[in-house]
Amino acid sequence: QKEVEQDPGPLSVPEGAIVSLNCTYSNSAFQYFMWYRQYSRKGPELLMYTYSSGNKEDGRFTAQVDKSSKYISLFIRDSQPSDSATYLCAMIPQGGSEKLVFGKGTKLTVNP
């Protein structure tokens, strides 16, 4: 079992839809949770960062962490064609290691 599992999609939605992206993980030591967005042929860029459990909102984006279920989500409201990209969840355990452990990414297409 991989440490972080993410449905690779692809996911195709109409413009304006609410998008839900999810990851599950097996290592209970993970404490820092991130979502990166990666456009085609570009480097990943940080979208959302959450420490431990809870919700975080930034504009049209909401990140949720449920540590009891080892499940994290990213919601995109009023999705736009410019949101078309691959979304990667990433995690770091508490203490010691600083390496990011990534999910394989979900490819999202928002159709105008």
Add this chain to the structure above:
Amino acid sequence: DSGVTQTPKHLITATGQRVTLRCSPRSGDLSVYWYQQSLDQGLQFLIQYYNGEERAKGNILERFSAQQFPDLHSELNLSSLELGDSALYFCASSVGRTGGGETQYFGPGTRLLVL
């Protein structure tokens, strides 16, 4: 623009050859990380340097090595290249002072194709 630069952008080489990838971190960042992205494995951590010293190792092959120089730029050396080494190689940097959970900023990557 993350502030992390990588050169070259593209590299085409033959099996058995050796290449060097270069990364300059964001101004002020002391930690540099190298990641490999392939279609089947996704983004995998290779190695981390902090202020010139190796700090952590991931799934890095023995044919691969890295270093961080006094000016904090880093190089990833890949030798005896195989077809399976074809991938995107990313460098990331972080401040390196807070001891965990730091935001990592990624460069644009080097696309390596081994023929």
